[in-house]
Amino acid sequence: MRIAFVDPTWTFRGELIRLPRIGYFALTLPVLAAQVPPGHSIDLIYEKCRELPLDGRYDLVFFTTMGPNLTRAIELSKRLRAQGTITVVGGWTVFAYPHLAAEHFDAVVFGEGEGVLPQLIADVQEGRLEPCYESYAPDLENIPRPRYDLIDPSVLGGVVPVESSRSCRNHCDFCAVAEFTRNQYRTLPVERVLANVEYARRRFSRRYFYFTDPNFGLEREHALAVMEGLARMRVHWWASVDVRILHDDEFLRLARRSGCLTLQVGFETPHRDRLQSVGKQFAAKADYGAAVANSLRWGVPVTALMMLGFDGDDAACFGQIRDFLDRHHLSVLVLHVLTPLPGTRFYAKLVAEGRLLREPLVDGDGHHLHFRPLALGEDELVEGFHALQREIYSIPSIVRRFCHRDLLRNLSAHLLLLYTNLVHHRRVAKLGLPAGMS
Numbered sequence: 442m443r444i445a446f447v448d449p450t451w452t453f454r455g456e457l458i459r460l461p462r463i464g465y466f467a468l469t470l471p472v473l474a475a476q477v478p479p480g481h482s483i484d485l486i487y488e489k490c491r492e493l494p495l496d497g498r499y500d501l502v503f504f505t506t507m508g509p510n511l512t513r514a515i516e517l518s519k520r521l522r523a524q525g526t527i528t529v530v531g532g533w534t535v536f537a538y539p540h541l542a543a544e545h546f547d548a549v550v551f552g553e554g555e556g557v558l559p560q561l562i563a564d565v566q567e568g569r570l571e572p573c574y575e576s577y578a579p580d581l582e583n584i585p586r587p588r589y590d591l592i593d594p595s596v597l598g599g600v601v602p603v604e605s606s607r608s609c610r611n612h613c614d615f616c617a618v619a620e621f622t623r624n625q626y627r628t629l630p631v632e633r634v635l636a637n638v639e640y641a642r643r644r645f646s647r648r649y650f651y652f653t654d655p656n657f658g659l660e661r662e663h664a665l666a667v668m669e670g671l672a673r674m675r676v677h678w679w680a681s682v683d684v685r686i687l688h689d690d691e692f693l694r695l696a697r698r699s700g701c702l703t704l705q706v707g708f709e710t711p712h713r714d715r716l717q718s719v720g721k722q723f724a725a726k727a728d729y730g731a732a733v734a735n736s737l738r739w740g741v742p743v744t745a746l747m748m749l750g751f752d753g754d755d756a757a758c759f760g761q762i763r764d765f766l767d768r769h770h771l772s773v774l775v776l777h778v779l780t781p782l783p784g785t786r787f788y789a790k791l792v793a794e795g796r797l798l799r800e801p802l803v804d805g806d807g808h809h810l811h812f813r814p815l816a817l818g819e820d821e822l823v824e825g826f827h828a829l830q831r832e833i834y835s836i837p838s839i840v841r842r843f844c845h846r847d848l849l850r851n852l853s854a855h856l857l858l859l860y861t862n863l864v865h866h867r868r869v870a871k872l873g874l875p876a877g878m879s
Contacts, residue, residue, distance in 0.1 A: 442500040442566065443482040446470040449504060449513040450488040451806070457513070460489045464598040468653050469505045469532070471587035472604075476558040483591060490596040493517060497524045501565055503554075504546070506532035509805045515545040522547070527565055536621050537783040538802060543572065552577040553607075553622070555584055578625030581607065586637055589644045600649045601641045605634045605667050609655040611683065613707075614720040614786040615748075615779055618655045628663045635670040642676060649702075652680035658692060659683070665695060672699035677854075679744075681705040684724055687732035693739035702854040703772060704736065705744040710758075711765040715751040719787060733769040740850035742858055745771040749826050750779035755816040759829045766833060770845040772858040773865075774833050777807030778826055834862060834869045 448470055450458045470485045477483055486493050493502075495517070502521055504514040511534040518528040531550035535542045542549045548570055550557060556576030564570045589601075606629065608622035638650060657680035658664045671678060677700040684706050686692050696704065708729060710716060716725040733743050747762055766774055780801050781788040791797040796813040805811070814822050832838055839862045848855050 442562070443484075443498060444477060444562075445484045445486055445493065445499045445502045446474055447486045447488060447493055447502060447504050447514070447517070449493075449506070449510040449517060451508065451510040451513050452803070453806070453808075458489055462596050462598050463487055463489060464600070465651070466592075466597055466600070466602050467505070467507075468587060468602040468604055471589055471592060472584070473503065473505070473554050473558060474588040474591055475585040476555050477562065478559055481562070483588070485588070485591045485593075487596050488513070491593070495520050495524070497526065499526050501527045501529070501562070504528065504530045504532075506530060506534035506542075508534065508807070509801070509803055511535070511538060511542070512803050515541070518545050527570065529561065533617060533621060534802075534805075536617065538800075541802075547572075549573050551575045553579050555579045577623040578608070578627060581627045581629045584629070586633075586640060589641050594645055597645065599647065600651050601645055601647050602653050603634065603637050603641065603650050604653045605629055605631075605657065605663070606654045606660060610659060611656065611723065612720060614790070615782070617782045617785055620784050626659065628660050631663065631666045631670060634667050635674070638671065638674060638676065642674070648676045650676055650678040652678065654680060657682050658686035658689075661686075661689070661692065665692065668692075668695045668699040668701075676700050677702050679703045679705065681707070681746075683707065684727045684729065684732050687736045687743070690735070690739070693736055693741050697740045697851065701741050702857060703742045703744045705746055705775070706732075707746040708765075709746070709748050710751055710754075711761055712751070712753060715753045718752060729765075730769055733771065737770065737845070737847035737850070740847070740854070742772040742851065742854055743769075744773040744775065744858075746775045746777075748777050748779050749829075750810065750812070750814055750822060752815045754814065754822070756821070756825075758817075759825045762829060763832060763838070767838070767841050770842050770847070772842065772855065773861055774830075776826065776830055776833075778810050778822070779812075780805050780807055780809075781812055830869045834865045836866065839863070839866065 448467060474483050474485060506514055514530055521528050528546045529548045529550060530542050530546040531554050535549055536551065548561065553576050556579035557574040561574055606627060608626040609618045610626050612619050642648060679702045682704050709721065713725040736743050745766060749758060781791050781797060791812045798813060799811055801811045810819055810823050843855060843859055
């Protein structure tokens, strides 16, 4: 069979997003392609960069969904099925809208596809495709290397995705990670992680990697072993962690030695009461300032992941986030509006309170508002979101955040992050696009 794995684009401001290449490149397609038995032809199509051929050449098309791209996948599926092509869908958005997915595709995969994909392909060949397949928390001990060889290097940004673990043991009310993976945190064997990094380094002639793990440092000993291996490979990398690991001197020392450029931390908000209100008690207990200062002392810059729309957020929240970033010299901000994902406790709370305005199906990209805030007007929150991004990526703000005594502890990393800020300055200030949209 001729098979395509497709990561659909989505609509932003009335137009489909088109990019020359993708900065944050998802690992899903090459991971799934590695499960296809021999004897099949495989294409990986990232629709932001390359059109999906609709000329009947494919026998089977898999779609992965996250955020608002399910609607685009449905549109493409309708056209493919009219030609006789079998379509299958999976991913995060399917978890949120199962009935919609079942209506528009020949089969739906719930969970992680590795556990069922070979059987699904066999079922297609034998004419007995089931409408639903489930695979939660498949074993990662023996999964094959992602099919990096199928990725067109021209669509890959400067950084290559790898993974060392999946899921997360934190249960934040707004996050679907633990629900999607049935709370099953797992790690890949260290030697396999390092082998994947080495293969990708040679395949793409790149030395920059990012870990797709939701929480890289959660299994501390495993992360330390991975970093020991990275230190021998002379690569550069970054990953998402939770704030507690920034107090771990051994972790930070090894992160710096192994080429870490930045650690991304979901601070969400500087307010403890708001963290507690969304089930993030471990973060509410943390001293954010001391954690960031410790990381900078070890030469590891910190990227802040933050959100707007908490129940306590009022007109002062925008300035409070700005001051938080300036005070702690946080290199990069990735800012989102809280998004109520079906299946999360945050979504259920809004429904129970009658505050859900609309489903985050078409524009659930973290840049739109889908519920009624308590202490801000709807327009006030959205306008403040965009204004804050413009302010953070203005030249004066960039200068303030990068002028600090720990800059020289890892000058090369700070220079790369400075360049990232200047790219965001152009995208946010000149083009009006939210930072992080790629």
